[in-house]
Amino acid sequence: MKFETYFPNEKLKHYISHFAVSENEFAGEYKVFPSSGLVIGFQYKGELSTVNENGENKLNAAGISGIFDTYKVFKNSSGIGTFLVYFTEIGFAHFASRPVNELFNLSISLEDVFEKQKVREVEEKLSAALTDKHRIRVVEQFLVSQLKDVQTDKLIVEAVRRIYESKGTIRIRELNEQLFISQSPFEKRFRKVVGTTPKKFASIIRFNALLEDLKHSKSLTEICYENHFFDQAHFIKEFKHFTGDTPENFKRKE
Numbered sequence: 001m002k003f004e005t006y007f008p009n010e011k012l013k014h015y016i017s018h019f020a021v022s023e024n025e026f027a028g029e030y031k032v033f034p035s036s037g038l039v040i041g042f043q044y045k046g047e048l049s050t051v052n053e054n055g056e057n058k059l060n061a062a063g064i065s066g067i068f069d070t071y072k073v074f075k076n077s078s079g080i081g082t083f084l085v086y087f088t089e090i091g092f093a094h095f096a097s098r099p100v101n102e103l104f105n106l107s108i109s110l111e112d113v114f115e116k117q118k119v120r121e122v123e124e125k126l127s128a129a130l131t132d133k134h135r136i137r138v139v140e141q142f143l144v145s146q147l148k149d150v151q152t153d154k155l156i157v158e159a160v161r162r163i164y165e166s167k168g169t170i171r172i173r174e175l176n177e178q179l180f181i182s183q184s185p186f187e188k189r190f191r192k193v194v195g196t197t198p199k200k201f202a203s204i205i206r207f208n209a210l211l212e213d214l215k216h217s218k219s220l221t222e223i224c225y226e227n228h229f230f231d232q233a234h235f236i237k238e239f240k241h242f243t244g245d246t247p248e249n250f251k252r253k254e
Contacts, residue, residue, distance in 0.1 A: 001025075006136055011144055014152075015091035019139065020084040021132050027078040031071050033211070034204045034242060037087040038103065038195060040064045040110060042139070044126040046080030050107060062110040062119050066103030067195040069204065071244050083126060083135050085143070089160045089201075090153070093193045095146045100195035114146060155179055156193045159186070163198070168206025169228040172198050207242045214251050223247070 002023040008016040017037060029051060041048070042062050049056040051073040065072075092100050096113070110119045125138040159179060163170060175198065176183050190198045206227055213223045221232065229235040239247045 004132060006132065008143075009140055011147070012140060015088055015094050015147070016143070017086040017088050017091070019136060020086065021135060022080075022082045022084065024076060024080050025078060027076060029073055029075045031073055031244070033071050034068055034207060035086075036067070036089050036201065036204055036208070038064060038066055038092045038100065039087070040085040042083040042123065042126050044081045044083060044123070044129070044135070046082075047077040048080065048082065049075045051075050059107060060109040060111070062123055063107055064103065064110050064113055065107040066100070066105060067201070067204070068105045069196070069200050070241055072107075083139060085139060090157055090193050092195070094148055094150050094152075095143065097148075099192045101191040104196050118142065118145070153189060153193050155181065155186075156190055159190060159198065160194065160201075163202050163205055166202075167209040167227065168202040168204070170202065172202070203238070204242075207238070210239065210247075214247065220247050220251070 002021065004021050006019045006021070007013065008019065040063070041059075043059075044061075047058060047061075049058045051057075056075060098113075122138060122142045126135055129135045129138060159175060162175060162178065172183070176186055179186065187197055190201070194201055196204075210223060210227055213226070218226075220235075224232050224235040227235075229238070236246055239245075239250070243250055245253075
C-alpha cells in the first residue's frame with residue numbers, strides 16, 4: 001500500500017492543507033473519522049464505495065466530501081489509485097460558488113460543484129499521468145483556475161484558531177464574547193465558510209485531540225476530564241458516535 005503526502009504551491013498553500021496519493025493493490029474496507037476540512041478525491045484507477053446499513057453506494061470517480069460529524073466506512077476495489085485534496089478549514093470557501101455548509105455530511109460528484117467539462121479533463125489527465133509530480137501539476141492547475149477572488153473572513157479565521165488553541169473545549173458563548181459578535185450572525189458566517197456549526201466543529205477538533213491523547217500512556221479517566229467531558233458516560237457516548245467503538249476497544253486495537 002502507498003500513501004504519500006505533498007504540499008501545494010504558493011498560490012494554493014493558504015487554502016489547501018496538503019495533497020495525498022493513495023494506492024492499494026488489495027480490495028478492502030476501512031473507516032474514515034471526521035476531519036476539520038473538506039476533501040476532494042479523484043480515483044484515477046479502480047473504484048470506491050461508501051458502505052452503510054443499506055448496502056454499498058458507488059462513488060463518482062471525482063467527488064467531494066463535506067465535513068461530516070461521524071465515521072464513514074469506505075470499500076475500495078483492488079488496484080485503486082486516489083488523488084486526495086485536503087482543504088484548510090476556511091479553504092474551500094475560496095473555490096465554492098455555494099455556501100460550504102450545503103455539503104455537510106455529503107459525498108457528491110465533483111461535477112455538481114464545478115463545470116462538468118473541466119472535471120472530465122482533470123480525470124482524463126490523471127488517468128494518463130505516470131508520476132505523482134505529474135498528478136500534482138494537473139490538480140494544481142485545475143484548482144488555480146477555480147480560485148475565486150473572495151476576501152478571507154478574518155473573524156472566522158480567528159475563531160478557528162481559538163477553537164484549536166482550546167483543543168475544541170471552548171464554549172461557543174465564550175467565543176462569541178471574545179470576538180464581540182452575537183451568536184446568530186456568528187453561526188451563519190461560520191457555517192458558510194467552514195461548513196458546519198461552531199459547536200460541531202469544536203467537537204470534531206476535540207475528538208481529534210482525543211485520538212492524539214490515546215496514543216500516549218494516559219488513562220481514559222485522565223483523557224476524559226482533561227478534555228472537559230462532564231463524566232465518562234458522556235465521553236464514551238461521544239467517542240462511539242465518532243468512531244463506532246468505545247475508547248477502551250479503540251485503544252486496544254491501536
